[in-house]
Amino acid sequence: MLYYDIMTNKIYVKRSRRKSVAIKIDNQGIITVFCPLTYPEIKIQQLISEKRNWILTHLKRINNDNCKNVDFLDYKKLLLGGIAYDITYDDNTIKIGDIAQIKNRKDGVSSLKKWLKKRAEDKLETALKHWASVMKLLYSEFFLTQARKKWGSCDNKKRIRLNFRLIMLPEDCINYVCIHELSHLLHLNHSKNFWNTVAKFMPNYKIIKKQMKDYSFILQLF
Numbered sequence: 001m002l003y004y005d006i007m008t009n010k011i012y013v014k015r016s017r018r019k020s021v022a023i024k025i026d027n028q029g030i031i032t033v034f035c036p037l038t039y040p041e042i043k044i045q046q047l048i049s050e051k052r053n054w055i056l057t058h059l060k061r062i063n064n065d066n067c068k069n070v071d072f073l074d075y076k077k078l079l080l081g082g083i084a085y086d087i088t089y090d091d092n093t094i095k096i097g098d099i100a101q102i103k104n105r106k107d108g109v110s111s112l113k114k115w116l117k118k119r120a121e122d123k124l125e126t127a128l129k130h131w132a133s134v135m136k137l138l139y140s141e142f143f144l145t146q147a148r149k150k151w152g153s154c155d156n157k158k159r160i161r162l163n164f165r166l167i168m169l170p171e172d173c174i175n176y177v178c179i180h181e182l183s184h185l186l187h188l189n190h191s192k193n194f195w196n197t198v199a200k201f202m203p204n205y206k207i208i209k210k211q212m213k214d215y216s217f218i219l220q221l222f
């Protein structure tokens with residue numbers, strides 16, 4: 001995987017056994033060109049310059065979306081269960097709206113992170129246990145993660161990992177991720193049968209799944 005430094009954005013090139021060429025921009029603004037194994041570099045450069053306007057328009061839209069979240073990115077506000085709380089810092093205490101206070105803080109953001117992780121550990125495991133019993137499924141172990149790209153995962157040893165940042169999302173989103181990962185205990189893929197299992201326990205999952213995209217900036221916090 002190599003990249004071009006075009007404008008200020010890096011463009012990654014991912015070669016595989018595919019036959020066609022495609023450019024994709026994810027919601028963090030990362031640009032990737034997918035192309036066949038032997039696709040010439042000069043052609044990639046041509047494609048990038050042809051698509052320049054399209055790339056710029058996309059990046060601008062993503063930037064605008066991220067600007068809305070600037071208070072969260074500055075840790076002036078914190079989402080908990082999808083509700084925004086003002087954060088105030090004084091010498092010794094961090095106040096999270098009027099719902100919690102963190103005393104004897106050392107560093108603001110890391111104290112906040114520690115507090116969130118502790119809260120996440122209880123709450124996410126409780127949600128996972130609840131859905132495991134509703135769905136009559138057994139997982140082997142639960143771990144809290146701080147992955148940057150994933151809300152959760154399930155491996156072939158039936159271990160389920162949930163991102164501590166999920167605690168910031170509305171209840172529906174937490175439930176969706178629990179149901180999604182538990183459904184992987186039956187289907188270790190995203191096949192039709194997998195989605196049927198998800199739908200059985202969350203008929204409106206498509207709406208929630210779409211909503212989750214609005215929260216993807218949270219994965220960059222802390």
Ligand SMILES: [Zn+2]
Nearest residue numbers: 180184189190
């Ligand atoms: Zn999945």
